[in-house]
Amino acid sequence: xxxxxxFKTISxxxxxxxxxxxxxxxxxxxxxxxxxxxxxxLRVPFAVAQKICDLGVRQGALRRMVSVExxxxxxxxxxxxxxxxPESVSCYVEEQGFLRQMEIPTSKLRxxxxxxxxxxxxxxxxxxGTGAGGMMQV
Amino acid sequence: xxxxxxASHEVLSRLLALFPVxxxxxxxxxxxxxxxxxxxxxxxxxxxxxxxxxxxxxxxGYCKQHVYLxxxxxxxEIHLPTAIAGGERVKHTPQQNAVYVAELTTDVVLxxxxxxxxxxxxxxxxxxxxxxxxxxxxxxxxxxxxxYFDRRTLTKGHSITEEAIIDGIKTDLALNxxxxxxxxxxxxxxxxxxxxxxxxxxxxxxxxxxVDRTEQKGIRENDLALFxxxxxxxxxxxxxxIEDTDIGAKKVSIDPSVGRLAFLQYxxxxxxxxxxxxxxxxxx
Numbered sequence: 001x002x003x004x005x006x007f008k009t010i011s012x013x014x015x016x017x018x019x020x021x022x023x024x025x026x027x028x029x030x031x032x033x034x035x036x037x038x039x040x041x042l043r044v045p046f047a048v049a050q051k052i053c054d055l056g057v058r059q060g061a062l063r064r065m066v067s068v069e070x071x072x073x074x075x076x077x078x079x080x081x082x083x084x085x086p087e088s089v090s091c092y093v094e095e096q097g098f099l100r101q102m103e104i105p106t107s108k109l110r111x112x113x114x115x116x117x118x119x120x121x122x123x124x125x126x127x128x129g130t131g132a133g134g135m136m137q138v
Numbered sequence: 139x140x141x142x143x144x145a146s147h148e149v150l151s152r153l154l155a156l157f158p159v160x161x162x163x164x165x166x167x168x169x170x171x172x173x174x175x176x177x178x179x180x181x182x183x184x185x186x187x188x189x190x191x192x193x194x195x196x197x198x199g200y201c202k203q204h205v206y207l208x209x210x211x212x213x214x215e216i217h218l219p220t221a222i223a224g225g226e227r228v229k230h231t232p233q234q235n236a237v238y239v240a241e242l243t244t245d246v247v248l249x250x251x252x253x254x255x256x257x258x259x260x261x262x263x264x265x266x267x268x269x270x271x272x273x274x275x276x277x278x279x280x281x282x283x284x285x286y287f288d289r290r291t292l293t294k295g296h297s298i299t300e301e302a303i304i305d306g307i308k309t310d311l312a313l314n315x316x317x318x319x320x321x322x323x324x325x326x327x328x329x330x331x332x333x334x335x336x337x338x339x340x341x342x343x344x345x346x347x348x349v350d351r352t353e354q355k356g357i358r359e360n361d362l363a364l365f366x367x368x369x370x371x372x373x374x375x376x377x378x379x380i381e382d383t384d385i386g387a388k389k390v391s392i393d394p395s396v397g398r399l400a401f402l403q404y405x406x407x408x409x410x411x412x413x414x415x416x417x418x419x420x421x422x
Contacts, residue, residue, distance in 0.1 A: 027370055029341050034372035036319045036395065041370060046317050046422070073337045073344030073374055112372075112395070 012061075014042065014052060030117035033062075038115075053115050062115040069110045076104075082111065141226045141241050143187040145260060150182035150190060151175075153239070153260040156277050158404040161197040191228040194262050195237045199408040201262070202278040205415055206304055207397035208313035209271055216267050216311060223306035224298040225263065235266040240303060245294035246283055254294075257286055265307060266412075271419055272313055275411070276300055278402065316397035321422030322376075323369055329381055330417065331390070332356030336376035338368060386410030392418075 010025060024041045039049035056062030067078040070091030077089050085106050093102045145153070154162060159174045162181065169184070171177035181190070210216065218236040220227050225240030240261040247254055264275040284291045307313070325331055334349040334356045347364060349356055356379060358365045375393045386407025391400040399418075401411050 032339075032341050034339065034395075036317065036372045037370060039320060040323070046320055069344070073339070073346070075344075110396075114372075 010052075010056075010061075012059075033115045033117075035113070035115075056115065061118060063118050065114050065116055067112050067114065068106050069112060070104070071109075076109065077106070085111075142191060142228055142239050142260065145187075146258075147179070147182045149258050149260055151178040152258075153194070153262070154178040154181055154190070156201055156262065156279070157193075157197050158200050161193075161200050165193050165197065187228075191237070191239075194239070195229040195264075197408070198237065198262055198264050198275065198277065199411055200405050202280075202402050202404060203400075203411065204276045204278060204300065205399040205401070205411065206274045206276070207271060207316045207318060207399070207415070207419070208274070208308060208311075209316045210267075211312045211314060213270070216272070218265055218267075219307070219310050222263065222310075223303050225261070225303070233267060235264060238263045238265070240298060242279070243297040244281065244283065245296075246287070247292040247294055248287060249290040249292065257283065261303075263303065265311075268416065268419060271316065272311060273415055274304060274307055276303065278400075316422075317395050318392070318397050318418050318422050319373065319394040321418035321420070322373075322378075322392050322394045324421035325417060326358060326378065327369070328421075329358075331378040331380045332358045333368070333376050333378050336368065337374040338376075339372040339374070344374070380414065385413055387414055390414055 010028070027041055028037055033053070035046060035049045035053055038044075038052055039046050042049065042052070044052075053062060053064075057064050063080060065078050065080060066082050066085065067075045068085055068089055070076045070089070072092055074091070076091055077085055079085050088103045088105050089109065090101050091104050091109075092099045093104075142150075155174065155178050159177070162174065162177050166177065166181050166185070169177060169180045171180050181193075185193075216233055218227070218230055218233070222238050222240060224242070225238045227236050228239050230236035240263060242259045242261050243256050244259070245254070245256050259279055259281065261279055262277045264273075266273045266275070283293050326333060332355065334353075335347070336357070337344060337346050339345075347357065349360060353360060357368065373394055375391060377389060377391045379389055380387055387401055387405045387410040388403055389401070391402065392398070399415070401414075405411055
């Protein structure tokens with residue numbers, strides 16, 4: 001049911017020129033869609049995939065999220081707005097062969113945008129998502 | 139060209155040492171020298187700033203380097219700046235490409251006894267307009283600071299960073315960042331290169347896959363299921379072995395979402411790095 005609604009939402013966002021492959025769409029994760037996921041699944045140029053995601057946000061089907069990644073690639077915090085991100089986050093850093101936790105300023109880390117299907121669009125809660133406008137530090 | 143023209147013999151010699159010895163020998167075949175160090179010293183002593191600028195322009199393609207790719211804002215004429223953060227333009231072809239040399243000062247603390255000093259380097263950078271895109275190529279400075287002193291050292295800091303240089307050019311030319319996942323993956327699928335190390339995002343974690351160093355083949359040939367997963371994934375820094383041996387570059391590390399590449403071995407052909415960059419852009 002979740003995926004049916006998800007397909008419908010995404011299908012409405014796709015330009016008529018793009019041949020929709022529903023099987024491929026199943027590979028998209030409604031909780032975390034990078035533009036690259038949308039691009040590779042729909043086989044469209046990056047700019048078109050970006051427009052699909054932006055349109056989804058304008059129509060209220062998708063929420064834009066920003067995550068902060070530690071040097072090891074793990075997500076340290078995420079929010080709907082950069083301004084809601086914490087000033088620093090805790091990351092694992094290897095030091096002399098051992099892992100230790102270290103506070104790193106958020107401004108020094110990679111910020112990545114991804115998209116999430118809104119709860120209203122799926123008709124079901126989507127797991128570990130933060131609340132609207134909320135921020136989660138992990 | 140005050141930076142290059144006013145540079146000391148030692149600083150010029152350090153600049154020349156960034157280039158492979160084969161290119162130094164080929165260009166300055168009138169100089170007889172026993173090794174790379176003495177050849178660099180002789181060129182720094184005997185050749186003019188203009189001759190050295192020409193050499194940097196012609197041979198930069200052989201150097202170990204980082205490449206940053208950007209998208210131009212609109213199709214307006216682009217005017218490559220006469221200066222960059224900490225550096226000056228030493229060669230250029232209007233609206234096409236320019237070579238810069240930035241001045242880097244590294245503050246050093248010498249130990250036993252403690253004494254503060256600094257050491258200067260010249261840092262070659264090339265900016266090139268490639269149709270709707272712009273590439274910024276920054277030569278990798280191999281700063282083995284202790285090797286310049288006969289004492290133990292601590293490095294205190296640098297007068298300028300690569301990030302500041304790139305940010306400055308990006309702002310000056312109103313460039314937008316470029317995602318090169320598509321171009322990278324097309325070349326991977328088309329057997330131009332195969333991936334031997336990658337970091338990629340999963341839903342709730344990031345994963346690292348490293349092919350055993352004893353394996354000749356990469357992920358596409360060794361693990362089809364993973365290859366298919368990666369073709370749909372948001373990837374981070376990934377190391378590719380270039381399969382076409384005629385290209386002249388053996389390996390390239392790519393961080394596709396930020397359009398950054400690293401070539402950390404000398405290229406054997408002047409146009410090798412440009413060839414890889416153009417292929418990625420053509421397929422992107």
